[in-house]
Amino acid sequence: MDIYLPIAAISLDVFVLLALGGVVGFLSGVFGVGGGFLLTPFLIFIGVPHAIAVASSANQLVGASVSGALAHWRRGNVDLQMGLVMLAGGFAGSAVGVWFFGVLRRIGQIDLAISLAYVLLLGTLGTLMLIESTRAILRLRRPGGVRRKLHQHIWLHGLPLKMRFRRSKLYISALLPLALGFFGGVLSAVLGVGGGFVMVPAMIYMLGMPTAMVPGTSLFQIIFVAASVTVLQAVENGTVDAVLALVLLVGGVIGAQLGTRFGTRLRGEQLRALLALLVLGIALKLVVDLTVKPVDPYTIEAVSE
Amino acid sequence: MSRPLPLPLPLLLLLPLVLAAPARAAEPLVADLTNHLVAITTGFTGTNVVLFGATDGPGDVVVVVRGPDHDVVVRRKSRVGGIWMNKRQMTFQGVPSYYELLSSKPLDDIMPAAVQGFHQIGLPFMRMSVIEKRSPEDIAEFRAALMRQQQREGLYPTGVGRVSFLGDRLFHATLTFPANVPTGTYRLEVFLVRNGQVVSGQTSPLVVSQVGIDAEVNDFANRRALLYGFVAVIGAAMAGWLASLPFRNA
Numbered sequence: 429m430d431i432y433l434p435i436a437a438i439s440l441d442v443f444v445l446l447a448l449g450g451v452v453g454f455l456s457g458v459f460g461v462g463g464g465f466l467l468t469p470f471l472i473f474i475g476v477p478h479a480i481a482v483a484s485s486a487n488q489l490v491g492a493s494v495s496g497a498l499a500h501w502r503r504g505n506v507d508l509q510m511g512l513v514m515l516a517g518g519f520a521g522s523a524v525g526v527w528f529f530g531v532l533r534r535i536g537q538i539d540l541a542i543s544l545a546y547v548l549l550l551g552t553l554g555t556l557m558l559i560e561s562t563r564a565i566l567r568l569r570r571p572g573g574v575r576r577k578l579h580q581h582i583w584l585h586g587l588p589l590k591m592r593f594r595r596s597k598l599y600i601s602a603l604l605p606l607a608l609g610f611f612g613g614v615l616s617a618v619l620g621v622g623g624g625f626v627m628v629p630a631m632i633y634m635l636g637m638p639t640a641m642v643p644g645t646s647l648f649q650i651i652f653v654a655a656s657v658t659v660l661q662a663v664e665n666g667t668v669d670a671v672l673a674l675v676l677l678v679g680g681v682i683g684a685q686l687g688t689r690f691g692t693r694l695r696g697e698q699l700r701a702l703l704a705l706l707v708l709g710i711a712l713k714l715v716v717d718l719t720v721k722p723v724d725p726y727t728i729e730a731v732s733e
Numbered sequence: 734m735s736r737p738l739p740l741p742l743p744l745l746l747l748l749p750l751v752l753a754a755p756a757r758a759a760e761p762l763v764a765d766l767t768n769h770l771v772a773i774t775t776g777f778t779g780t781n782v783v784l785f786g787a788t789d790g791p792g793d794v795v796v797v798v799r800g801p802d803h804d805v806v807v808r809r810k811s812r813v814g815g816i817w818m819n820k821r822q823m824t825f826q827g828v829p830s831y832y833e834l835l836s837s838k839p840l841d842d843i844m845p846a847a848v849q850g851f852h853q854i855g856l857p858f859m860r861m862s863v864i865e866k867r868s869p870e871d872i873a874e875f876r877a878a879l880m881r882q883q884q885r886e887g888l889y890p891t892g893v894g895r896v897s898f899l900g901d902r903l904f905h906a907t908l909t910f911p912a913n914v915p916t917g918t919y920r921l922e923v924f925l926v927r928n929g930q931v932v933s934g935q936t937s938p939l940v941v942s943q944v945g946i947d948a949e950v951n952d953f954a955n956r957r958a959l960l961y962g963f964v965a966v967i968g969a970a971m972a973g974w975l976a977s978l979p980f981r982n983a
Contacts, residue, residue, distance in 0.1 A: 429776070430776060434948075434951040435954055439912050494970045658966050661962070662965060671950060682976065724885075725811070726875070729806045729808070731804045
């Protein structure tokens with residue numbers, strides 16, 4: 429059954445969209461990642477224009493992260509203070525990102541920028557994950573194993589504007605979470621991702637937050653960053669397809685809840701290795717699309733006015 | 734995005750013609766559509782509209798359907814460091830967003846190119862302007878690319894559709910609109926051709942419009958972008974919250 433998407437102005441099969449939302453939601457539930465970085469490339473692959481895929485993913489992300497953050501909130505795993513500081517950076521980042529997005533769109537390079545950014549991001553992420561999970565699998569086979577270091581203070585923590593974060597038991601410069609939030613905001617605006625896959629490791633290793641606090645706090649701030657990206661994209665670029673976002677969301681939240689339960693019963697290392705391969709596969713497909721000679725080197729775009 | 738005309742107006746415009754037809758045989762050409770509104774609903778996958786009409790004697794009929802004009806940017810990708818990226822671009826003004834051509838006989842058999850050009854019958858005669866100063870070869874190349882892309886999208890014809898005659902005077906044709914048909918007010922031109930000349934013509938409007946919830950969403954998103962953004966956010970947040978409820982005690 430086809431559904432007509434009013435902003436994208438194309439018809440797509442509603443079951444394909446639901447399944448896409450469901451699969452991405454499921455993966456995000458299993459691995460505890462946002463899933464935006466999987467959703468946007470898949471939307472592009474099924475024919476949604478790049479700009480609309482990005483902005484609508486951000487819209488979808490609002491719902492997905494509300495659902496996720498609530499679960500963590502109920503367990504008391506959200507550092508509100510840290511989240512708010514990051515959010516301040518996130519708002520600024522999303523404004524800069526959406527403005528930049530508009531500039532790229534006007535000069536006709538937005539598709540290229542999105543594809544390149546995804547190749548870079550997914551390529552790095554996939555490689556790191558593959559190395560990490562392979563090591564973990566090898567380590568499991570050997571008895572004993574290596575003990576990780578607890579959090580250490582690094583020079584970055586000593587920057588000015590030091591602040592005490594009680595929940596996370598940290599006393600570090602507020603500039604760090606601000607900068608991290610800003611970076612996440614830019615990513616969210618340009619790529620339609622929450623940035624969890626960058627934020628989560630950075631919050632653990634750079635800020636030194638307790639691991640339990642990280643996903644909830646990250647999701648909490650993603651809600652508002654994605655919300656700000658959605659509103660800004662709607663106003664600045666008119667690229668938010670709310671119908672698309674809602675359909676994806678319906679599939680996504682169900683998938684995510686199922687994925688969360690499924691994930692707790694599975695061995696993590698093999699799964700992470702699989703996800704790494706999937707991520708690398710998407711990056712590879714994007715590389716192929718960028719480098720293979722196009723059927724027709726010309727593209728056209730209707731402009732208003 | 735242009736606003737749809739209320740339905741009765743095009744019908745009213747045609748009414749005198751249709752009523753006058755049987756009474757006055759002097760009217761050389763009368764034509765009408767089965768439907769003056771193509772409504773794009775949520776399940777829209779394209780539609781057909783039947784054109785029918787009568788002439789006052791033997792002759793050929795040519796039909797041109799033009800979607801609303803807009804500006805189109807054509808970009809050309811070149812290889813830069815192994816990557817195909819947009820390098821050059823050209824903006825065309827007054828480009829029909831949709832074009833369809835139907836005829837009762839091959840065009841070249843019934844009228845000379847000059848007549849086709851005068852009435853903009855056929856893709857080679859479509860008028861569109863370029864603002865930037867560019868060489869004629871450049872323009873021709875980009876123009877051809879524009880035509881090709883529009884054809885690939887099914888918005889421009891790859892051939893000439895058929896107008897069928899029933900006897901000498903009655904004719905009909907089926908206009909097929911694809912799922913991706915652009916919205917707006919279309920112009921339908923019907924020409925009566927005799928001895929290589931257009932002896933009569935008739936123009937009527939046809940409205941392609943989103944209706945129902947999609948139309949409202951699109952309209953809302955265009956006119957009140959800020960509010961639309963907030964509604965999109967709140968809708969998504971509500972959906973996320975609702976979805977988490979059944980799993981609360983897990």
